[in-house]
Amino acid sequence: MDTPEQAALREAVRDFCRKQSGPGAWDRLTGELGLTGLAVPECYGGSGAGLAEVAVAVEETGRVLLPAPYLSTALAGAVLGEDGGEPAGGAAAGFLPGIASGALRAAFVFGDSVQVTDGRLAGVARHVLDGAEAGLFVVRAGEALFAVRAADAVVTPAGTLDETRSQATVEFHGAPCARVGCPAGRAEDLLRVLLAVESAGAAAHCLDVTVGYLKTRVQFGRPIGTFQALRHRCADLAVEVTSARSTAYAAVRAAVSSSTGSPASAVSAAAAELAVLGPLAKRHCADVFWHAAAEMIQLHGGIGFTWEHEAHRYLKRAKTSQLLHGTPAELRRLVSQRAGLS
Amino acid sequence: MTDEEFRAEVRGWLAARLASAEFACLAGKGGTGRAHEFVAERMAWERRLGADGWIGLGWPEDDGGRGLPWRRQVIFYEEYARADAPGRVGHIGEQLVAPTLLTFGTPEQKARFLPGIAAGTELWCQGYSEPGAGSDLAGLRTRAALRDGEWHVDGQKIWTSLAHVADWCFLLARTSADAERHRGLSCLLVPVRQPGVEIRPIRQITGTAEFNEVFFDDARTDAGNVAGEPGDGWRVALGMLGVERGVSNLGQLIGFQREFESVLAAARGNGSIADPDIAGRIADAWTGLQVLRFTTEEVLGTAAPDPVAGGAAANVVKLMWTSWHQRLGELAVDVIGPDAMLAGPEYDLSDTQRLFLFSRAETIFGGSNEIQRNIVAERGLGLPRG
């Protein structure tokens, strides 16, 4: 359940998403609404809220597939923000003001293809989400995380199936980098949590639109929503979408309780929980999203197959969300390992 | 007292009682599909629960309850499941009849019936389903007519769980012939042990008999034994179905966790966990249980209507837990492998086999999953009626 502040934030983002379009959107999202600074400490120009608030914004922007690198940038604010207490001169001080203002967009590089030697990064990463427009890369090398300017990397944007968000191939050839305190594993799990939240929001939208269509489309002399074969499929989706949202927010709670601002006594238990719930929630929510998007097309008939209808964008987003940062099969194994089920 | 102190009290009480000579035979008999065992001992157990104040935890104190908040009630159910305490024989009285009387009953009815339920001395069964009226409950044909200050009941009920041990039946009957289907029904409180009532057990899939056919041939009950107004039985009968479920749904998650752990232990024990299919399904079952827990807590634990499930949150949860539990039963059998094909003497079944078989009923009783989907579609999503 949202706090009153979160509910107000949700309403503001929803309102923005209803009206947004075109290139000015990013400026309003970051300026007026300050969404990229939600988890950035106030001393760096953010609002010092936290991951729970970022999640609210991600759910709402996910609902409309907002074509902006919001998720990665807001997460970078949270991840670097966890170093907020460190002396000036670290990665936090250098990048956080830009993230908070929206001038700097970020992307994450996980996987094990990048190495660090003598403070410099080398390696090539593909499928870097939100990579094409990023000015900052937060990169895993070993178990640690490093911040690198895009100017110090070679970035090749890739054409994408899901045109609502970019991907890039990013090469590092001895790029200078600054150490980030947040462990790489934690950062990747946080990214999974946000992908889960985003998927839950988008899946809810697929269901809403489909139910709306079933109420108005008439065949055989009655609304097709009266056909039980379709009603039951919607009911099953309602069960799944409800469960996706509950699961995503359970993961968000683990993310919040394990962040540096939380009471130390609770942090280590919550960190262990996050390690399980990150992959668990991402797998569950992306699978639910996929199912909702696939049903959205099927239950719309021919119109659902057209380029004009929004359904295909959801289907493409859903598939890429399943494949990013752990396929369903990989995450299933990860959950099994981390929950000690083997 | 804090919640944790309350938890400790419940846990201590259960441990002590289940270790006592009288009830030791019931320890560890809480598993799925064991409701037919040790019936006399379980009736005594019900009276013990009542005497020590563990029935009616949430009822108002003025009505003989303890007025405990929701959270404490959940704690009681959790500890009950954790202790593997025996399946209740008094749950229909406590969870269906009492809430109905608390909402619709007269002061006289509450004074007459609540003490027996709270003490565990009067047991109830639920007489809704009939041979011709299952999912389509409004099609029921059992009739009751008021003559000489008494209701006279004629007809037949079926699948009536625990009728063979019950003192009273919470009966849905047609009391006015000409009204349309949903109207003209009334909820009657009918004594079971009388000449006009005949009970025949029906053997279930597990080989044991827990439910019955109940025949009414000029059975009688006092004119005052109608819950709510005569003719308002549809609302009264269905109004309470979801009310107390939240508490037991949350409590039963602990039981599910224990069942999952025993499946995992079995898979490790016989090495079947090395099979990638079994290992994957175990990960899925565990994942599903977490998802079920988060969802149950979220949609039943908050007062506000859920943004997706809307007014059908309880139905969403029922669809989820019954399907999950059924999958667990299937997994449990596959983990055991070929030995799961064998039954003991007199068809004595293992816990795994009981889970496997009994979980088939859960998607049927209390509104089948197809009916639940209809309700979610209509009440939750607002789709037009079929």
Ligand SMILES: Cc1cc2nc3c(=O)[nH]c(=O)nc-3n(C[C@H](O)[C@H](O)[C@H](O)COP(=O)(O)OP(=O)(O)OC[C@H]3O[C@@H](n4cnc5c(N)ncnc54)[C@H](O)[C@@H]3O)c2cc1C
């Ligand atoms: C173990 C157990 C204990 C029970 N205990 C009790 C009890 O104590 N008291 C009591 O009154 N009843 C009890 N019941 C009965 C239970 O409530 C009914 O079995 C249930 O309501 C289904 O009715 P039915 O068996 O007549 O099946 P039917 O209603 O005939 O259903 C048969 C199939 O048709 C489907 N179906 C029916 N209508 C529709 C529809 N509109 N759309 C789509 N599909 C539909 C059903 O989902 C089901 O799959 C118990 C049942 C079981 C299994």
